[in-house]
Amino acid sequence: MTxxxxxxxxxxxxxxxxDFYEALIDAHQGLSTDESNAYNxxxxxxxxxxxxxxxxxxxALAAAK
Numbered sequence: 001m002t003x004x005x006x007x008x009x010x011x012x013x014x015x016x017x018x019d020f021y022e023a024l025i026d027a028h029q030g031l032s033t034d035e036s037n038a039y040n041x042x043x044x045x046x047x048x049x050x051x052x053x054x055x056x057x058x059x060a061l062a063a064a065k
Contacts, residue, residue: 006051008059 014020028036048057 006053006056008056008063010063 028039031039051057051060
């Protein structure tokens, strides 16, 4: 990785983690398991698109294992 290549941020970085968690839980309210799984898949793709860097995404995939 070069100095200009983005790197995955693994330390706490959310400005309002409890609020995000509440919003995530609220987003799943009323969804079936299949709908919830589909929602999570769409969310992952939206966030991956926002990140954009394949190198960072590969780091995230490895970190999530």
